[in-house]
Amino acid sequence: MVSERVGQYIAKKGVSYYAFENSIGASRGSISKAVKEGKSIGSQVLENILAVYTDLNPTWLMTGVGEIFTENIEIQNKKIEAFRLKTDREIENQQIPLYDIEAIAGLVPLFQDSKSQDPIDHISIPHLPKCDGAVYVTGDSMYPLLKSGDIVLYKEIHDVANEIFWGEMYLIGIDMSGEEYVTVKYIQKSEISGCVRLVSQNKHHQDKDVEISKIKALALVKASIRINSMN
Structure with missing residues (x-):
């Protein structure tokens, strides 16, 4: 599920849900709730995530296939x-x-x-x-x-x-x-x-x-x- 993979990415980045939500302009608690309850995340929010976090592999995010990061610098x-x-x-x-x-x-x-x-x-x-x-x-x-x-x-x-x-x-x-x-x-x-x-x-x-x-x-x-x- 996409929300589960978003949670995995946040954990890998080591950032708080509050900082992550704030960085993409999402309401407080919206992402953490979606991750914890396995709920879907809207397409516009996903677009915002990919726009801000350019190291996140969109293919992995949507399908689970491939590496989590686009590059490991x-x-x-x-x-x-x-x-x-x-x-x-x-x-x-x-x-x-x-x-x-x-x-x-x-x-x-x-x-x-x-x-x-x-x-x-x-x-x-x-x-x-x-x-x-x-x-x-x-x-x-x-x-x-x-x-x-x-x-x-x-x-x-x-x-x-x-x-x-x-x-x-x-x-x-x-x-x-x-x-x-x-x-x-x-x-x-x-x-x-x-x-x-x-x-x-x-x-x-x-x-x-x-x-x-x-x-x-x-x-x-x-x-x-x-x-x-x-x-």
Whole structure:
């Protein structure tokens, strides 16, 4: 059944049903309910899914024949996963600087004057959306989608109050009693005025409402790299 295969794809991607539904413009709970109850998914919704998730094999989705992904992007021992929006424009080739945010002392100084910061290396991956930089992930709040040591490639957000895509994954620098706390989270709307809700992929981490004014640096995560073997 198509809905069952949609559920398998979501599980393989490691995204939440909320983020998946939000990304394709579906109502909250509609996809999760269809998957859990084995109900059909409308043709327009399926078209939206295939338009947003271009790595999903349409033949497999409709028939179950073939591979789940249209391509398994691997560069040597690195596994790449891209997180695209409908408005993204792929760039054939770009040199993305990789920064050490611990050496720079956080996202805020990096984003304020990235041109003066020396990257530790550059990453070149063909046909990615535009990225401003890349950093290493620490912590397990987004496990298993991301794990400590993975690299995330990001696009800076300059207008925090007006440029958030709800349900998407962000690299965030938050003011915590005068010190910057850096994390990767989904950002959702909060029921508390003037706040956003930070949501983890790892269910052992509780959601947290944070004042927008406390967010001092923000970037949309566009792709991730996981090192599967170290030779």
